[in-house]
Structures are given as C-alpha cells and as structure tokens.
Amino acid sequence: MLTDLLDPAAHADHWPWALVLLLAAVVVGALLPVLPTGAAVSAMAALGHHRSWLSLGEVVVVGAAAAYAADVVLYALLLRGAHTGPGRRLRRRAEEHGRLDELGARLSRHDVTTLVTSRLLPGARIPVLAAAATTGYPAVRFAVANAVPAVCWAVAYAALGLAGRAVGDRPWVSVAVAVAFGLAASGLTGLVRRLRAR
Template identity: 65%
Template sequence: MPDLLDPAARAADSWAWALVVLLAAVLLGALLPVVPTGAAVSAMAALAHHRSWASTGEVLLVGAAAAHAGDLVLYALLHRSENRLARLLHRRSTSGRAAAHVAELGERLARHDVRTLVAARLLPGARVPVMVAAAGTAYPVRRFAVAAAVPALAWSLVYSAIGLAGRSASDRPLVGAAVAVALGVGVTVLVGLVQRRRAARRPR
C-alpha cells in the first residue's frame, strides 16, 4: 500500500487522475464537438514532458484511445436514428447544400476510407459530416472500428507535438501548458480560416 505521506506517491496519484480527466474530456468532446479536446491534449503533453518522456507517451496513448472510443460511440449513436443526438447531427449535416457534400464524402469513404477519416479528424468541422456519411451508407461497422484507429492516433500525435512545442517556450510547467493551448487553438482557427477561404472560391 503506498504511503499517503510520500510526495512521490501523491504525485503519481495526481498524474493518474489527470489522465482520467483527459480521457473523460476527449470522450465528451467526441460527442459534443464544441469541447476543445485538441487543446486539452496539447496542455497535458506540455505538462507531461516536465515529468518524463514516458508520461508524454501516456498522454499520446490516452488521447488516441479516448478519441477512438468516442468515434465508435458516436458512430453507434448515428446508426440509431431514433435518438435525439443522431437526428440533430444528421439534420445539421444534410440541410441545403450540405446534403450534396455528405453524399460526396460517402463516395470518398468508399474509395479512400482511411485518408478521408484522417482528414476528418484533423480538419475543423469535418468530422461530424464524415461520420454522418459513414453511418448513412453501407460502410461496415467493423471496418470503421479498424480504420478509425489511424485518425485517432494521428490526431493525438499532432496535438501532443503542439504541446511539446509549447513546452519548449518555457521551463515553467503552467506557462508551457498555456502556450500549448494557445498554439493548439491558433492552429485550429488558422486551418478553419483556410478551409472557409477555399470553400468560398469553389464554384457553386
């Protein structure tokens, strides 16, 4: 039994709880896309590097596992069209011109599923339409479970790398984490702006 007065034991317990919180946050963000899960992974990676490279690897794996599990849960919910979440996401993704876009995404999944899922994970706002497209087609559930592991790992790797970049800005853990969050949010906003500009230039 660990000594409750041992600082090392308390630090290990605190880190374990931090990983549990990260796991829960990423899972929640998979169902509620407004939760900034990428920034959470970046901040944790910045803090982890002050502990050890092994802790950084734990953040990477926990982020990837939670993202993958969240995608599987959302995919299962979208298959059950009678639930409120599925109806809401489907309605938002198939209204107006979005319907044609979802149909196009379904064709992309049929041709290059892993590549399409990776892009959906990394590009802001792209994940839910791709999930709706996958759930609305004959895309096999087992195939999705395997293919979605690669995007989840890639996503966690990217935001962990952003966290390490933030860590390099300062030797103080909280400052490094704050810089990592700012970098993560900045990258997301920048990619979103580029996406919107490209979409505005496309012929209608």
C-alpha cells in the same frame, strides 16, 4: 491538484487523475463539441513532458483512445438513430456541410485518408461520420480504419504541446503556450476550411 500537476517534483499520485480528466474531456468534447479537445491534449503533453517521456507517451495513448472511443460511439449513435430525433439533427447538420453521398463515395475509395482529414479539420468529423453511418459503410471496417486517425490526431496535438514545452522551462508557461498553440491550430484550420468553401 492543478498546482501539484504543475510541479514536476510533486507526488505522482495526481498524474493518473489528470489522465482520467483528459480522457473525459476528449470524450465529452468529441461527442458534444464544446470543449477544445486538441488544446487539452496539447496542454497535457506539455505537462507530461515536464514529468518524463513516458508521461508524454501516456498522454498520446489516452488522447488517441478517447478520440477513438468517442468516434465509435458517435458512429454507432448515427447508425442506430439515423431516423430518430438526435440522429436526424446530426444528419441535417452533416448535410449542411456537404453531400453525404459524396462523402460516402470518398470513404469507400479512401477511407483512412478521409477519416484522418475529417479528424484534423474542425467541423469535418461529424459530416464524415454521418456519411459513414448512412451510406452503408461497414461498421467493422470503420472500427479498424478509425484507429489511424485517432492516433494521428493525438500525435499532432501532442507535438504542439512539445512546441509549447520548448518555449519555457516552467510547466505553467509550457501549458499556456501549448493551449494557445492548440486553439490556434484548430482556429486556423477552421478558417482555411471556411475560406475554401467560399
């Protein structure tokens, strides 16, 4: 299947499965931060652009939808289980990165900006979601405000994929460069965040 995806002339039958795989990777990676979800979007964007602009748009839509869904699920888990085992662990992890009350105050004043920042900075998303869930930030407001960060995140990593696509005409080269760009962007923002914290 991968070789078929890397060949733009191959049958289009595999593309929907690739989008399903992207959806699953972003959801799982957002709920259990073990997969580099941004790099997955970058790679698929580079691959999608080899196919068509429409395919690139599909990658952005699927990536944004998956990121949004994962954030809503995680927020709901934190909201319901703030005092249970998993909820307590997530809350403890969030408290290590910053004070929840301070983040909650930022959310109430600048919710979309705070959510966009937390989505783009590695390690910032869970503390902000924990703050939203534990400081009385309204669930409906979160559901509306979180759409913008999900789209911004997908567009940012798709743009890295386009940069990878610009490097070479061969799909596998574009994908490799896009993955490298995605991993580098995540690593660099994480490093800057740690240096600023010191």
